[in-house]
Amino acid sequence: MSAMEPDLSVELAGLKLANPVMSASGTFGYGTEYAPYLDCSRLGAIVTKAVTLEARAGNPPPRVRETPAGMLNSIGLQNPGVEAFIAEKLPPLREFGVPIIVNISGQRIEDFVRLAERLSQADGVSALEVNISCPNVEHEGMFFGTDPELTARLVAAIAETSAAPVIVKLSPNVTDIVEMSVAAQQAGADALSLINTLLGMSIDVEARRPHLGNVTGGLSGPAIRPVAVRMVYEVAQEVDLPLIGMGGIMTARDALEFILVGATAVGVGTANFVEPASTVRVIDGLAEYCRRHGVPRVADLVGALEGT
Amino acid sequence: MSAMEPDLSVELAGLKLANPVMSASGTFGYGTEYAPYLDCSRLGAIVTKAVTLEARAGNPPPRVRETPAGMLNSIGLQNPGVEAFIAEKLPPLREFGVPIIVNISGQRIEDFVRLAERLSQADGVSALEVNISCPNVEHEGMFFGTDPELTARLVAAIAETSAAPVIVKLSPNVTDIVEMSVAAQQAGADALSLINTLLGMSIDVEARRPHLGNVTGGLSGPAIRPVAVRMVYEVAQEVDLPLIGMGGIMTARDALEFILVGATAVGVGTANFVEPASTVRVIDGLAEYCRRHGVPRVADLVGALEGT
């Protein structure tokens, strides 16, 4: 590495990342699936598919469907449960030698607390990412992530228990993302991830039924990027926590949109399906941008929007 | 027209439309701009660009920007004001011989009431479409359309005054679109239009500034269609009013997604910019679908989703 090589490292919630590029939860399996296609040890961090206390089967198929510049998914929370995750999925993940962030989900606050207890102490888990875009069975299925009070209670309970940094992943399906961010910050979140998928639906008009077996699903991909960038921008103005921006990032240019409006790191999701090596291409592209613009450290670009 | 020709007419808020296809507000000017490109008399209705009490200059440029399968706009409410609208824009609009729906916008409830008073009695105005996706200056800029109570007060005041049917155009930038719809219904709305644009933003990473002069803008086009279809679907389950569905409709197939989930009529917006004759193509495509599937009346397709 020459003296002019830009420094891509960033710090986030106490973690030192070699670069700001992570996989987005649910789009990179447990790391090993993509190992034949790229050098996973180059990632800033790997974020896993959601882990729940017990094994979950997921939603009825069809589960994915392409939409204009995006896709809908209704995977549901299919996963082998936390114990199987620790026993089977975590050891190979550790081999990559990069920070592992475990995305967790549950139906009651207690579920999350038990997950945090168990996972935050597990060997090789660098941080937890709390998926709050899920219904709370104790509150008539109200989504945790659409109510600031529920979010605050959930995050406070996890933050109290977790030995690892707590990243709260926000849902975009809200009137005021800033309100949710402030609630998470006050409750003790160490960082925020945004955004999760937008709730969407598409119809097979010949068969007159929804394409997805589960009727509705989560919209991801380039189509949602303008919404995601706007939300990161809004939150960055009002909240002091480091942000992980995601939503439709395909290239370094896209990642830079998020970084310039205030994201310290970025997640690459749907793009992995299109191009398995998307993450490393984004990393290389960020370095190239820094070189071209004479930016010594990518961290200098965080929030470096001009004239707004 | 042969005996087998499908009946495309629909009834909506007391209006009898020759077919369910309208222009979406702000994308069809005041009708005359597109007259050289299509036979405007074929439309089910023409919905105008927003009209305000006083003339408005609109937002600083750039005002439009393409995004993946969509576009951002920050036109602002540029319009000549209600009196100039009535004097100059309405007479040529009347010539098309189709129902004219005037989209109205304001900053305080009083503005809307005065607009309703003036316009609902104007010759050739068939209905009002109330754009509630705008900030209320009396409530610290809170958007009318993101608060159910504010929406209800606004709609009630307009409904009381208006001599013409009142269509309420909902904002998708909310946690719960059903809550807003119910509020509008209870306050006396005759129909609902959904959706307006999603709030978005995009960045010129070379110049490190937002593409739009106004920083953020409204996202429209095919990219948002899954979100729009989902919202129409949700609202159709809970509300009895006729719905006008819109968001990314380019073709009859797209329009059918909205109709099948419960829209009585549809609006075509961004597609006009791509193909000026989009509306008539959608109309022709609906007829073709009805013929192919042996559906006698397009109205039979409203909400005719199977197996959900």
Place this chain on the structure above:
Amino acid sequence: MPRAVAELLHREQAAPGHYLLQLRCPEIAADAKPGQFVHLRLSEGLEPLLRRPFSIMRTEPREERIWLLVQVVGSGTGLIATHDEGTVYDLLGPLGRGWRLPRANETALLVAGGVGVAPLIFLADALSVSDLGVYVRSLFGAATNEALVCWTEFAGRCNEFTTATEDGSAGEQGLVTEVLARELERGDADRVYACGPPGMLVEVARLCAEYDVPCQVSMEQWMACGVGACLGCAVPSAKGPQEYVRVCTEGPVFDTTEIAWDRMRP
């Protein structure tokens, strides 16, 4: 690494709306097993966004070539008609678990519906050059004569070959599953291999269960990743009332007993 670029050497219309693609792709030509698929990127842009899965129809390892048979059904496959020879595709593959071969000297009954013939041609090809001494009897059904796409390629690799069309324009008139029922009744098939539309596979599975003949099917499901990471391509598994298997990883070829057919979406 299951990843390659492949140059389009030759494209021809195999039937109305069907293209036969010959690609130069040494790695996949060398490694692919019958029943495996490739995950093809059809555009460098966003339209379509996701890759599309296609069964491998044939490999010619020495010539470093593979063959795909593609039916145009939508926007992605529609692009193929616009791709000139020389087009370079980015593809992942060979992917998935292919056909488990019959035992020596068995009679294998191959049942193809329409474009589902592709992975069965590869199977017939492998059997015809193997020293297993398998007797290959094939049934090929489609709506019309024209939709019996690549039937000569298929027939030429089988010991016995029967066609059926719904409109009677070629072979027997009727569904290929009706022919299958008769064959199973006759009782000399040791195992069945099938690929075709979902409705056909359901009926094939039902018949083979009825006659207690082991059967493998190549399944389809919408895919995102193609490599087991997204869990998008799930189909109901017979393992439990809530279990799923991934078409891209545990499949696309399954034993019919692995699938919970009653939970398949109609």
Place this chain on the structure above:
Amino acid sequence: MPRAVAELLHREQAAPGHYLLQLRCPEIAADAKPGQFVHLRLSEGLEPLLRRPFSIMRTEPREERIWLLVQVVGSGTGLIATHDEGTVYDLLGPLGRGWRLPRANETALLVAGGVGVAPLIFLADALSVSDLGVYVRSLFGAATNEALVCWTEFAGRCNEFTTATEDGSAGEQGLVTEVLARELERGDADRVYACGPPGMLVEVARLCAEYDVPCQVSMEQWMACGVGACLGCAVPSAKGPQEYVRVCTEGPVFDTTEIAWDRMRP
């Protein structure tokens, strides 16, 4: 009706990253006036979604042809390199308000920057065949020699012609606006016509105001509809502190006095 399909008769690279397109389009060839533009659909799909505006560089009414000069700057213009001869474009046009012609026997000073030369070639062409007796003096600037795209087409239609390049690789070294300043100082230009990058136009407008020479400029702004319906292509108007005009309808050619230059985004 300002709507046409146009067949791509010929495409050639006019300079690195610049294409000259010859289209068969009888309606537009017959109707277009210098300074007008066409709104071109570059894909039948969604990528790009919106049409793209291009100035008309030349018309040949008898041959039913029009010429466009396109610089590749992004995804839409990038597609042009993939379009073979015979491609049929859907376009709207001729659109907008073109150049107001000089009076008889005036001296017109045409100032072009890079690809902005296109609408000025059309103007020079119209003046060269008109009986107005206008003396056409042109200045053409670009970053490098190579970027003086179509300069022979331009020069051949002018009475006098000067080039300037920033790197000095052709003509004078420096900005074309520096040459313009000298010309205006000399004082024999009756009016100025300019098209080029925004920064250049700001400077041209400033200089012409300083020397009190009437000036028209062809402006650019991102467009959606191209026909006046969306109000997307606004630029600040001199009519009032909050007023805007539409490039697609009131322009693209404006008198510099119509524009509020101080409110243009830098």
